[in-house]
Amino acid sequence: MAAxxxxxxxxxxxxxxxxxxxxxxxxxxxxxxxxSLSQIAISMPPYIPTFSLAEGWAGLVDAxxxxxxxxxxxxxEDDLYIRSYLSSLWxxxxxxxxxxxxxxxxxxxxxxxxxHWRPTLLMLVILPFxxxxxxxxxxWIGILxxxxxxxVILQTVGLLSPDEQxxxxxxxxxxxxxxxxxxxxxxxxxxxxxxxxxxGSLLEAAEDLGCHPLKAFWVITFPLSIPGVVAxxxxxxxxxxxxxxxxxxxxxxxxxxxxxxxxxxxxxNRDWPVSSxxxxxxxxxxxxxxxxxxxxxxxxxxxxAG
Amino acid sequence: xxxxxxxxxxxxxxxxxxxxxxxVGPVRRTFAPWNDPAxxxxxxxxxxxxxxxxxxAVKNLTxxxxxxxxxxxxxxxxCGKTTLLRMLAGFETPSEGRILLDGQDVSTVxxxxxxxxxxxxxxxLFPHMNVADNIAFGLKQDKMPKGEIADRVDEMLKLVxxxxxxxxxxxxxxxxxxxxxxxxxxxxxxxxxxxLDEPLGALDKKLREQTxxxxxxxxxxxxxxxxxxxxxxxxxxxxxxxxxxxxxxEIVQVATPAEIYEYPNSRYVADFIGDINLIEGTVASVRSGxxxxxxxxxxxxxxxxxxxxxxxxxxxxxxxxxxxxIGLGKPAARTPNVMRGEVWDIGYLGxxxxxxxxxxxxxxxxxxxxxxxxxxxxPITWDEQVYLSFAPDGxxxxxx
Ligand SMILES: Nc1ncnc2c1ncn2[C@@H]1O[C@H](COP(=O)(O)OP(=O)(O)O)[C@@H](O)[C@H]1O
Ligand SMILES: [Mg+2]
Numbered sequence: 001m002a003a004x005x006x007x008x009x010x011x012x013x014x015x016x017x018x019x020x021x022x023x024x025x026x027x028x029x030x031x032x033x034x035x036s037l038s039q040i041a042i043s044m045p046p047y048i049p050t051f052s053l054a055e056g057w058a059g060l061v062d063a064x065x066x067x068x069x070x071x072x073x074x075x076x077e078d079d080l081y082i083r084s085y086l087s088s089l090w091x092x093x094x095x096x097x098x099x100x101x102x103x104x105x106x107x108x109x110x111x112x113x114x115x116h117w118r119p120t121l122l123m124l125v126i127l128p129f130x131x132x133x134x135x136x137x138x139x140w141i142g143i144l145x146x147x148x149x150x151x152v153i154l155q156t157v158g159l160l161s162p163d164e165q166x167x168x169x170x171x172x173x174x175x176x177x178x179x180x181x182x183x184x185x186x187x188x189x190x191x192x193x194x195x196x197x198x199x200g201s202l203l204e205a206a207e208d209l210g211c212h213p214l215k216a217f218w219v220i221t222f223p224l225s226i227p228g229v230v231a232x233x234x235x236x237x238x239x240x241x242x243x244x245x246x247x248x249x250x251x252x253x254x255x256x257x258x259x260x261x262x263x264x265x266x267x268x269n270r271d272w273p274v275s276s277x278x279x280x281x282x283x284x285x286x287x288x289x290x291x292x293x294x295x296x297x298x299x300x301x302x303x304x305a306g
Numbered sequence: 307x308x309x310x311x312x313x314x315x316x317x318x319x320x321x322x323x324x325x326x327x328x329x330v331g332p333v334r335r336t337f338a339p340w341n342d343p344a345x346x347x348x349x350x351x352x353x354x355x356x357x358x359x360x361x362x363a364v365k366n367l368t369x370x371x372x373x374x375x376x377x378x379x380x381x382x383x384x385c386g387k388t389t390l391l392r393m394l395a396g397f398e399t400p401s402e403g404r405i406l407l408d409g410q411d412v413s414t415v416x417x418x419x420x421x422x423x424x425x426x427x428x429x430x431l432f433p434h435m436n437v438a439d440n441i442a443f444g445l446k447q448d449k450m451p452k453g454e455i456a457d458r459v460d461e462m463l464k465l466v467x468x469x470x471x472x473x474x475x476x477x478x479x480x481x482x483x484x485x486x487x488x489x490x491x492x493x494x495x496x497x498x499x500x501x502l503d504e505p506l507g508a509l510d511k512k513l514r515e516q517t518x519x520x521x522x523x524x525x526x527x528x529x530x531x532x533x534x535x536x537x538x539x540x541x542x543x544x545x546x547x548x549x550x551x552x553x554x555x556e557i558v559q560v561a562t563p564a565e566i567y568e569y570p571n572s573r574y575v576a577d578f579i580g581d582i583n584l585i586e587g588t589v590a591s592v593r594s595g596x597x598x599x600x601x602x603x604x605x606x607x608x609x610x611x612x613x614x615x616x617x618x619x620x621x622x623x624x625x626x627x628x629x630x631x632i633g634l635g636k637p638a639a640r641t642p643n644v645m646r647g648e649v650w651d652i653g654y655l656g657x658x659x660x661x662x663x664x665x666x667x668x669x670x671x672x673x674x675x676x677x678x679x680x681x682x683x684x685p686i687t688w689d690e691q692v693y694l695s696f697a698p699d700g701x702x703x704x705x706x
Binding site (some may be wrong): 063199201202204206207208209210211212213221222224 | 356395396397416418422423424426428430431432434443444447448491492495555563
């Protein structure tokens with residue numbers, strides 16, 4: 001009796017997040033998929049067909065007949081979309097690698113800091129989240145613009161002559177800086193948690209067996225932190241691919257990112273069906289490799305356990 | 307002298323082939339280089355002090371350990387045993403003093419260049435490497451040829467009986483198996499000295515005992531010098547050539563297991579190793595080879611011992627329970643060291659019984675008696691008046 005109730009209770013607990021995902025992720029996504037299969041129209045909403053419950057079953061079947069993959073075909077016809085996707089993936093990839101290179105030493109330093117310092121250091125990493133993301137990106141405009149803070153500092157130090165100015169704002173470099181800056185905590189936190197729980201005696205054991213401490217980092221510390229590296233890279237890469245605000249504010253006209261393209265399609269062209277198709281493809285582009293990767297990891301894990 | 311005779315006997319029980327023909331004894335060839343004034347210690351801690359901030363973990367400690375010796379550091383948790391090992395391994399630098407290894411000062415040599423390997427208390431196996439890779443790790447650092455590494459790994463696996471587990475990861479092994487991998491990894495490089503930090507701490511009793519014997523076997527087979535840390539006195543007694551008993555960063559006594567057991571030099575050591583009765587009193591007289599102690603519990607008690615003590619000085623007679631005789635009848639008139647008391651408690655352990663006897667002034671003395679006959683009706687029971695006695699050469703007088 002008690003066990004029965006217990007199981008029912010557990011199901012309920014699991015049900016709540018699934019319901020949440022269903023209502024706030026799956027249903028909206030299906031609506032996006034539906035719009036991506038529709039045609040643009042000058043109406044409200046700006047596409048056909050629309051479901052009307054008043055028309056009943058026949059209306060539904062009729063609507064299904066009108067669905068087409070035209071929008072998806074359109075994405076292949078104009079190379080703007082493919083270039084946007086590739087450029088987004090490239091920018092996200094480079095930003096992720098830079099974030100890894102910058103974040104790893106930070107996480108390592110935090111994990112090796114005296115234990116009474118660590119909560120403070122952790123707080124400092126999270127601290128930027130207390131200010132609005134948008135404000136922080138605007139702040140970078142102030143820093144990177146030609147007459148901005150960076151120019152002033154470099155001129156003061158003497159690295160730049162008084163008539164020179166930095167040309168970073170409105171270039172891809174500014175986008176890289178913005179993405180790395182914004183997503184760095186997402187890289188540092190999983191790396192820190194992987195490095196922090198590593199047993200320090202492993203390094204001593206390596207050294208005891210004749211391994212130089214520098215080499216021990218590569219043969220012990222780094223391999224053991226790989227789960228953190230993978231988690232951090234995903235957490236930076238995935239949102240970076242779809243990033244819109246940073247390329248829009250810091251990037252130039254030549255900066256091509258799928259988030260920007262999507263925004264233009266949706267708000268400037270009012271082409272909901274095509275922008276929906278762009279969003280669906282973006283999701284697939286991201287989800288397929290992630291699922292494949294997780295499968296491979298699980299298989300490796302099973303092989304190990306078996 | 308009783309002390310010397312006993313030491314020789316203890317050493318002969320663990321007779322070994324002496325290394326380098328140093329120990330040419332008159333009758334028996336025994337392994338006891340520490341008795342040879344000409345023998346130079348292989349490991350030498352010289353006035354070593356280690357401070358962590360204000361805290362002194364090791365206090366001005368001097369200790370020599372000889373080649374091929376199986377040496378134990380015994381002491382309660384926190385007394386500085388691990389710190390001492392870590393200084394020898396190179397993970398801590400002495401605050402004062404120096405450490406010599408084979409005559410060389412190693413104080414400035416980094417851990418990865420010391421001919422010393424350590425088996426860690428937590429084993430510290432590399433979780434991302436399988437058993438064979440763990441064992442091969444140290445050999446790879448030495449740039450040993452691949453073929454030789456494979457041979458050595460197989461040899462080590464055979465030695466610790468883990469051949470079927472070669473490709474397992476540490477998390478797929480039991481505690482006992484992990485301990486064996488750690489051992490194999492630490493001896494694979496054939497270090498001159500093997501440091502073992504509570505190597506058997508995580509094992510259950512049976513596995514422990516088995517492993518203890520395997521360790522001694524291994525040590526003799528490979529001819530290594532073992533420095534082992536433990537807080538288990540039984541373990542130290544079983545495996546060691548010599549034991550150092552530590553207390554608060556200092557060495558209280560260094561001696562063979564038998565010497566430590568029979569001739570503890572202080573109440574601390576006596577209490578730490580085995581069970582012992584302590585009867586408090588004052589020194590009444592000191593003659594050559596004989597000490598008389600006046601006790602409130604049993605009057606004057608005599609112990610056969612050479613000791614530098616002053617009359618009137620506070621002293622304790624220390625006597626092991628198995629050396630106390632117990633009986634109902636009054637012992638013969640000339641029996642030395644007779645004490646009267648009342649049976650307070652009896653611990654029946656099957657093979658032996660322990661009688662807790664309360665003496666007139668309140669001290670409780672334990673007497674251990676083998677149960678030679680079946681005890682359905684106990685000859686001695688609770689609350690009975692009994693006579694205890696012990697031989698003058700069965701006890702020691704302790705002044706501290
Ligand atoms: N790195 C350290 N910093 C501060 N105190 C330490 C450090 N290492 C050991 N100690 C202290 O030194 C004492 C001896 O420790 P340890 O050698 O590990 O004892 P044992 O191995 O005998 O249990 C303990 O009180 C411990 O708290
Ligand atoms: Mg310890």
